[in-house]
Amino acid sequence: MSLESGEAPFAAPARLLIDGAVEGPLLFSDTALSFWGGVGPETGLVIDQAHPLHGRCLEGTILAIPGGRGSCTGSAVLMQLILNGKAPAGMVFSQAEEILTLGVMVAEEMYGRSLPIAVIAPEAFARLEGLDVLRIGAGSVSMPGADHRPDNAAMPAALPKLVLSDKDRHLLSDAVPQATRTAMRIVVRMAELLGAKSLIDVAQVHVDGCIYTGPASLDFAEKLADWGGRVVLPTSLNAISADQARWREQGTDPVLSMAASALADAYVRMGARPTFTCAPYQLDGAPDEGENIAWAESNAVVYANSVLGARTMKYPDFLDICIALTGRAPQAGCHLTENRKARIAVEVKKPEGCDESFWPLLGYRIGALAPAVIPVVTGLEGTRPNLDDLKAFGAGFATTSAAPMFHIVGVTPEAPTFAAATGGTELDAVTVTRCDLVEDWHHFNPTTGDRIELVALGNPHFSFDECKALAKHWAGRIKDPAVAVTITIGRATHSRIIAAGIAATLEAFGVTFVRDACWCTVMTPIVPPAARTILTNSGKYAHYGPGLSGKAVRFGSLSDCAEAAVTGRAPSAPPAWLA
Template identity: 70%
Template sequence: MDEKGKAFAAPAAMLVEGRAEGPLLFSETALSFWGGVDPETGVVIDHAHPLHGLCLAGAVPAMPGGRGSCTGSAVLLQLIVNGLAPAAMVFSQREDILTLGVIVAEEVYGRSLPIAVLDPQDFVRLEGRKSLCVGSGSVFEPDATPVRGGELATSVDRLALTEKDRDLLSASVPRATSLAMRIVTRMARLEGAERLINVAQVHVDGCIYTGPASLDFAEKLAGWGGRVVVPTSLNAISVDQARWREQGTDPARSQAASALADAYVRMGAAPTFTCAPYQLNDAPHRGEDIAWAESNAVVYANSVLGARTMKYPDFLDICIALTGRAPYAGCHIDQNRKARLIVDVESMAGCDDSFWPLLGYQVGLLAPNTIPVLTGLETAAPSSDDLKAFGAAFATTSAAPMFHIVGVTPEAPALQAATGGATLPVLTVSHADLLAVWRSFNPVAGEPVDLVALGNPHFSAEECRRLAELCRGRRKHPGVALTVTASRSTYERIADNGIAAELEAFGVTFVRDACWCTVMPPIVPPAARLILTNSGKYAHYGPGLSGKEVRFAGLAGCVEAAVLGRSPDAPPAWLTG
């Protein structure tokens, strides 16, 4: 009952139609299903989330929306196929990633669950309630009467298709193409798009193995005649394709992950296998419309390169690659790229590279679904790797598709350019804020380290060079594994210039193709207790994905730990001085 003694009922926009009932799991914190929910059990594994340890199967989770990884769609699809999905889902904002997972389940497997969006004022009234019904354009308690209509009623279809678009939906094209086009147009209508546009390239994140459903979907597309029609790169996969046998990873899962990659390559995608496609030679240019998935890649493309992409969910990425068409919505539109929040960063003299992931993580918390513009960093001169680290951490805690930094990123030469002249709310980031993030990653300091994990996102050639400088003349502790994930192209570069051999002589192990969000044991040693990383992204996702304790330090601190066998004893001096 609400404050007036009446059972709850409110109108809702239905992103996916249907009717279901279940116990309510309420949270005001968004959740990334990838790294946040186990697809084999339905249990929330994100250690930092309020629903940690609870099972979503048969329940009605209500949260602001998704966040973080684009692979959440694949996790939800696997939950649906496994019979472990929520009964329904309720959000306070339009949500694309999880919705796409349900759309694919409907289109390919004939299974579904309703997804509803409540007005934020109605959403907060859900807290404390026991169970919910979703359907009939309403969210309501079982003993209430559904309420329909109002501003939240599903919008009128405004999508105008060209003759070519209609051909792509017809029986004259391969089955994979028409299926892909149905999915693209469904998502375009949910976005409120008036038309579709051509894209110059696609980066596919759906090649990550999340279970049999991800492999089955890709093999169906390949078997139904799917062929990409624009240049298409592939994200990091779940296995080092050439060396998984010598690495000793699980044969069944490794073979499935490799088969998934092969299915995308058969459709014409390039075997780039990197979560940092902006490091490739054919990175997009400013103003170019592209369709990238993978959260850090999307944020980097929009923010640093000035290219234009929405945060495309896994599976929608390959659908766009098969059709060459994408919704004209989101960050493809000028106005949607403007900042809606100013974040003023306190001066932090003498900071090291740990500053950028800590800052990105904190800014994401301040702007969970809003594009921010940062001030106070006009003279910081961050490198591309600094911006990569910032963006990856930001994309972990925020659902926003981009950020601006005044005087740094291309669409923010001045504050007014980033805001469009609007008067915006202002939040601040202080030393104390970043120290709190550091301590959340490092509740205990000076602990024995078993593994130093670097390369989330994939290490660049420049990061490998810097790592070699820090390791030169030193000896790695025999009890610590030091492993770097990198793309094939980056490894070839550092092999050619001798850096790979130097690092391997120190004791570094390289894993290509895979990334820390996808690697399998024994790359993460089963007996290991504690992992140290310089990635804000992996510091967040690592505990849930690996089952290990994960700590955070800058790159120099990680090398020091690899030599001494212990994590840093204290925060960096710049953070506490």
């Protein structure tokens, strides 16, 4: 963009989350981006087909986005991009951002590679649109040639000083294994970035970093294990990138499957439990209301905070295992009561006769309306959603929002009333209508009645009740032989449905189960190479699936998916409640 005569070049004071100085071509978007499922770690291309930057390459640019969103695995993708030489040269955000920043921190700590990350005020960020080249450094973000001396009055306020206990200092010393002190340095750096005054103990950890995103994710875990890393509190593991016990018979890529299995083994060597599920809330030992935990995986974080009432930040990949190795976490984010209050109100006009597809559609829409703040939802009092409804809502919400939780008045534990969810603060309000949900349904279904070659279920992992509902739906019916039906499921739930006889019933119908992995990591031939169109009941997979699979993905209710397995066709029209 050329400057008008007399117009000063752009310059704004900045807080540098990661130090450095760099200049490069600006790549701007006012839409947040999930690097996991949104950016190819081998190419640097934006693969999220719904993002304005789709098809653009990040390599060497100054990437300016409001922040990250979606998956906690964005940190792992960014680190892999850095090591592949495909990362941006620098990044500018309009809000503090932990997930992507953590990826750079770990690259610094483990590999000595970095890139600067700056945060500027939202009004300054909006002025970046249309600029061609940008410079980061010296406490500012500016156009080349701008003579900018940061105005101390305009600089972000200084953060509180982090106070470490004797225990914390011990964990940083040579008296502990190298893995422990490396992990503790990363925990302390993140705590300082967040402005935490101290560190806290947590009761359990759920590790998302066991998903294979490339050689760097495996090298990171194996280094920690080789350096004597051992978890010091109960630690579960997220879904991995292959069915560890059955990938050979499933025919998935042996190189990738072996790497994914080796990554899982590295975490198990450090003492984590091989749970391999993206729905840890389905496991025995799920946390209690008010309990401080450290969970990663976006849908799990949102469910833990919102539905269980436990307390966790949206921990990035790699920080999760660092907390498991040290037992210490920043006293920040949703660990603090004041940070759990809603900051936007969403009034929902619930259509009559809704089926279960209402919940993922609504979560997806509300996440877009609250991309970085906690919402409180009204209008659903007395609806009594079940746990699978809330799982689907939370996964859809976590796909489009970076916020770590939501409130639904009269439904979720910290929202018995509107005032309880807000702390008595007056909030701006937005409304979600049936027309909005129709728009989202058509976004997922640009065409209708398509021939379906794969029904993909279990993103997040399928529950016992969902498996039971499918077995009932298909009783006495015959699957279309041209349609594959695959359910991703955690080991614990799979054992339960075997014991109940449900697994045998579903397998007799023609269902294939994939344990350990989820649809964000499933590979061919589980996704049949010849398949053109996939049907799912997951708002999360309907969003990420096209970019991850290279296939057309359509969305419907669980009943729609069950019916499509018999007829071979996607829904021919929106459900009656959206008509």
